[in-house]
Amino acid sequence: MVLAVVYFVLYQALSLAMVPFVSLAGEPGSASYVLIFFTVPILLGGLLLVAFGASVGWLRSLFARQSLGGRGWMWIAIVVVLLFNVLHLLSIDYGTAGIEYVLTWLLTGLFIGFAEEVLTRGYVVKIMREAGHREIAVALVSAGTFALLHAGNLLGGQSLLATGIQLVYTFFFGILMYLAMRVTRTLLAPVLLHASTDPSIFMHAQYPADGAIGAVANPGNFAVIIVGAVLVFFIRGRIAQGARSTS
Structure with a gap:
């Protein structure tokens, strides 16, 4: 939690540092707006996470093949x-x-997927596993940490209701990202899945195309919540003591 809070504070500071460049940002539907208010802060946040991992010698093990696999x-x-x-x-x-x-x-x-998954499915999972917790606790804490990071959207003027719904969605999305990591035994799987999620949702919301496909895609967030809420009850497992010591 300390690690997540420090990252959150630094990321918010990086976002505020972009305020002087608001005149260059353009409209919300422009590339310059995305670059200034999303790309640059999350890129710098990701670099901070890499620097932290390098300083404590965790980067290699973070992206190594994991000893604990998953079920079909x-x-x-x-x-x-x-x-x-x-x-x-x-x-x-x-x-x-x-x-x-x-x-x-x-x-x-890609930057969002890397930064947020390295923090929550990377560092948080590593800390929880090495402390000897069961995998259900690992999944819940990593997903909960991921969800709480999005509470900061209140600072940007997002309504309490919208933020509450987002917290529920991101929690169960985090559960699905944990399962993706388990079944593939690599952190790269949730990184890439996450990397394709935010752009597809935001671009669809900003520039929706006419047609039936969009109507089918719209309930996607609710589908994630429902599937995550069901699958979380089937999570089992625990890293063996020997594997934790080796790690």
């Missing part, structure tokens, strides 16, 4: 997230959005 049913998490991400990407008006806006969001999504 855990692939459901990957399929659900990937399905709605593809549907969102197929229901964007790319002609109106423009290539610069799309490429900027795709790059930003």
Whole structure:
């Protein structure tokens, strides 16, 4: 929690540092807006996390093949997230959005996926496992930490109701990201899944295309909540003492 709070404070400070450049940001639907208010802060936040990991010697083990695998049913998490991400990407008006806006969001999504997954499915999971906790606790704490990071959107003027709904969504999205990591045994899986999630959702919301695909994609967040709420009850396992010592 201390690690998450420190990261949150530093990230918010980096976001506030972008305020003097607001005149260069343009409209919310522009590439420059995304670059200044999303890309740069999350890139710098990711670099801070890399610096921290390097300072304590955790980076290599973080991206190594994990000793604890998963069950076949855990692939459901990957399929659900990937399905709605593809549907969102197929229901964007790319002609109106423009290539610069799309490429900027795709790059930003990669930074978001890396930073947020390294912190929550990387460092938080590593700390919890090495403390000897069961995997259900590991999943809940990593997902809870991930969700609470988004409470900071209240500082940006987002309503309490919208933030509350977002916290519920991000918690269960975090559960699915944990399952993706378990079944693939690598942190890269949730990083890439997460990297495709934010751009697809934000671009679809900003530049929705007409058609039936968009209507099917819209309930995606609720599907994530429902699937996550069901699958969390099946999480089992625990890292053996020998594996923790080796790590």
